[in-house]
Amino acid sequence: MNDPNVLFGSLFEPKRIALIGASADAAKTTSRPQRFLQKHGFAGEILPVNPSRSEILGVPAFRDLDAIAGEIDHAYILLNGRAAVAALEACGRRGVKVASILAGGFADAGADGASLQGDLSRIVRETGIRLVGPNSIGTVSTDPPVALTANAAFAVDRLRAGNWAVVSQSGSLIGALLSRADARGIGFSRLVSVGNEVDLAVGEIADLLVADARTDAILLFMETLRDGDRLARAARRAHAAGKPVIAYKLGRSEAGQELARSHTGAIAGSDATFDAFCRRHGIARVSMFESLVDVPSLLVGRPLARGRRVAVATTTGGGAAMVVDNMAVAGLDIVGPPRGLVDWLKPLGIAAGDGRLVDLTLAGAKPDIVAGTLERLLADDGNDAVVFVVGSSAQFNPELAVEPLLRFAGTRKPFAVALTPAAEKSLALLTAGGVAAFRQPESCAEAMALCLQRPVPAVVTGVAEPSVEALSALADGKRSGFDERRATALFAALGIPVAKSAAVPDARRVVSAVQEIGAPVALKILSADIPHKTEAGGVALGIPDGQAAAVVAREMERKVKAHAPHARLEGFLVQKMERGLAEVILGFRRDPLVGPTVTVGLGGVLAEIYKDASTRLAPVGEQEALEMILEVKGLATIRGFRGMRKGDVAALARAISAFSMLAHAALAEVSEAEINPLLVKGEREGVVAVDGLVIAG
């Protein structure tokens, strides 16, 4: 069943729902879906299936699926293990369009579970039924209401409708988000718990939601990434449709990644890699849980904002200072008021313009002054966004406090309100009025930084097709093994300058090679069987002339043979010694979740200690490569830091982009590659790759 409209309808607006294993016992989790459907006014038909009951909660029950006549849009399977598998099989045979499985105990629970999960996959493949879960706590729509879920949080009296959709890999979190948002007066359009994602995964569901007229924003709670290509497509389509996609993902720490693995049987990718994925495809990633609910209101319905200059006005200095401090820590610039505002406030007895914060003080806590201030700040080209920080008036006179703020709902320029006291009423009024409002200075800062620096889907341009030379260098390396010479030959074929070198079959020929290349040289043993040449005694640096090189070569051969008697030696690589202003590492790998990535970092042990590197999905164009270079703090050394001599940043960007071409499908056999070091010379002097490796196959 692959028609997205039918799938959408069956998932979110089903007319007839079968509950397989339904229960009338309110103490049982399996009774919840029916109770919640009924409680929240599901207008369609509920079809409980339970062989031992003729009626459940006032609705006639069926012995089995075959006892039900007519089409079934969605079947929620509330049975465990083998029984759930059998039920899915029955659904598939019966032509049910979508099934969900509540139970865990599949790939999330060891080898036996994984085998059961394999059965589910097979049934999906064979019957064409679409499956949510297993381990899915349900799929909910609010308008029209379909509370098809076993999550206890849906016991609320009223299911609030709204225009943001939630797709979550954690079932419990859809309940947590429901309750947290509801407490702030925010409702959702849809909430889906995708569970183990045997079939329908986050990406495909997000993709369905892009076309949903009731959905303006798509919020993701993620533990891993299973259908990256599909999510990428969804994020790009959502961006084009003006619907922000906002993700919270577990796994910023090792412990969190381990947990995501054990919790859902998922492979958790590295955090930097997921960041690169989000950036490439235009997904806004939040780091605070509360931000998932806080951020959308700042993004939805606004053109994309850009910049880092934020103007802040307030009636409460201390509260605003916290917002300013956090925004500055988040990398935003706080900018002062325009002349026009300072002049307007002066006759009102308010001295703004000394500092960057516009502090109206208590004297300015009047609706007209607040509104006049905001009007002038929002009209000012000197800032990219405006924040107003409210004090205790929000607590005691919510209507009065928010009235001048509500006028600015829907401004093109991002506008946010931060509340200093606990002021739930004001928060609700602002939210209902469409003004982004924040309780925590930290999440206000995170939201604003995200709003102004939100990634947009990148279109990679200027990356050429791999040349004939590159393809033949790959074939050569595959045939004979990727020793250093063949690795650098591939890099050279991609367009990366490599150190001048010559391969010679034996020590005697070293002298003439040095003559040809020019001293000083480095000498390296050639053997595809020795990955760590230095440890094997197979590397010598800074050899001053050909005679010395020949002597070193003979000694090296002896040492290497002693170290690795069975290695096949193919001679020596004689390489020109190169010097640069900085040593850079370029890394390429095919990530199991997000696909090819390219990483640039500073070479040497300090860069490793400081974990100072920038990662992107590959390939990258030169412009994006330049952004990567800017992100590597340690590369300030070639960007003119403290009057240091500048390096050839443009050539480095070209090399990164060329290297990232390894992502091309025609080079798919390269699974990993590294250039280490790539030396960066002075401006307009280029870069040169000195050593590297390629892992193929």
Next chain:
Amino acid sequence: MNDPNVLFGSLFEPKRIALIGASADAAKTTSRPQRFLQKHGFAGEILPVNPSRSEILGVPAFRDLDAIAGEIDHAYILLNGRAAVAALEACGRRGVKVASILAGGFADAGADGASLQGDLSRIVRETGIRLVGPNSIGTVSTDPPVALTANAAFAVDRLRAGNWAVVSQSGSLIGALLSRADARGIGFSRLVSVGNEVDLAVGEIADLLVADARTDAILLFMETLRDGDRLARAARRAHAAGKPVIAYKLGRSEAGQELARSHTGAIAGSDATFDAFCRRHGIARVSMFESLVDVPSLLVGRPLARGRRVAVATTTGGGAAMVVDNMAVAGLDIVGPPRGLVDWLKPLGIAAGDGRLVDLTLAGAKPDIVAGTLERLLADDGNDAVVFVVGSSAQFNPELAVEPLLRFAGTRKPFAVALTPAAEKSLALLTAGGVAAFRQPESCAEAMALCLQRPVPAVVTGVAEPSVEALSALADGKRSGFDERRATALFAALGIPVAKSAAVPDARRVVSAVQEIGAPVALKILSADIPHKTEAGGVALGIPDGQAAAVVAREMERKVKAHAPHARLEGFLVQKMERGLAEVILGFRRDPLVGPTVTVGLGGVLAEIYKDASTRLAPVGEQEALEMILEVKGLATIRGFRGMRKGDVAALARAISAFSMLAHAALAEVSEAEINPLLVKGEREGVVAVDGLVIAG
């Protein structure tokens, strides 16, 4: 008036309060103190002073202060500018014990204001009156109630009493904290807005609160530090009394520091310096505003906890995963359950022990299972603290959900509960029951990290008195100017190994000096008039022998004379070239706010880019110096990172401790000093200072 008991009584439990400039007009801020005092049941006598009214809000008003008979404990001056100054003068003459001034417009408002503030200082000095403010929005006690404040937040119907005190440099924030804490069922004992701190500052007030029987914890909201010595004393006494001191301080960003300056006319110190202050004196610093209210419940009434191993149990995997992820990011280790718990859960059908998280799942959401789990975790020596993460039961069955948790209030081992949904009722029940409960996974993680790694007041030991040699090296440097030779002489006198060197008056004598010291050498011009010798051409390195050194010396003299014709040259320093495994910078300075500090960082441009350094109040003992070394990430290079050769960390610690002795009062004339570089050699090979500077006077 310096008797702390009298001061305490007048501030927090005054019997007779004068309100100078009181108003009956509810629209005016100046009417608030009287309204709030009355509203919250102040049992003492209110004495409004207003020349144009005979009665205010039902209380007889006085023409002036002299019209009031008898003692006045506390006078709140609600007038502005000169009138406020005159009122303080009258209070001082009249023998009022404590006055507070509401108005701003003093040092927070330019030169005119600063001059007015000078008048306030003079009056305090001359009359002995104690002053809170100016720019103080009030001082509040809850039991017995004294709501002496103009902060609008105190318009609440009920002033909740509690056992934590708030001292804030921001007036508006006492209102924000009141409302935020009240919303969670938390009350305070006292709330003080200290304003510009002309007289009574944060430290002295905190010091008064240490002896307050109604106060268990002292919370500080700070923009700057004005009475550091007093606050240090208060923090140490509070620690001894088992009362945690918890601080939120603005100024983590440049913009925040600038704002703190302009907002209150304060000097904002550097953030690392304030951190060092907190660490030395045992103040727990929080980074999230919400943590100020969240953290105390985890600390109050518990013995000091130590460690990083946290056990986490839950009924809701996704919510717990967020807590785990944030705790791991905060540097805590998540540890698995003890065997005994795994065995106990097994027959109950709960499989714990596969991962580190104890996930009871829905099946374990029964009071006995939760309680049994917590009992076993809290008794386990394998962890240092326990967190329980509650799911939706907290929202719908708060009594049931919290019942098994409340049994563990007051455990010696830190125990916290994190709530996944919005569950205000559970939060309030837990808070009332004395269990630390958290709404945000981020602040739960911050609180737990702080709880387990809370600084305790440090007693510095093993730091010797400055020797006669050190005093004489200081005198010598002061007399003749601190060129490099005299700087290193001082360092040597402090006990820091310095590179072998000789000073010679002219180029001719260089040859014999090299003979004496041994080649290769470095040659440096000697002149107190040339601070940047390299730029002046006054440094040459790696000179292989004496003849070459003499040639270099003559050339150097010519270059330096051309560069700085008026500099007084005193000859040359011939220094043995030294090599080490790492270059370290040591810095010493006397900070205007916290006093002497010592900083250790890795030398070189990368360390500067990564801002990788550790700062402490000076002096430091060797143990604390070792901790500093561990905090400098880049020094992993001498701690055995990746099998690299280890450096002499012990000698480095000795050198840091010796260098920090510059803090000694006898060396007070040294305002700043730096050793750059200090070379760290291999294990048991020591360290050696190669270059440095001292700024005296």
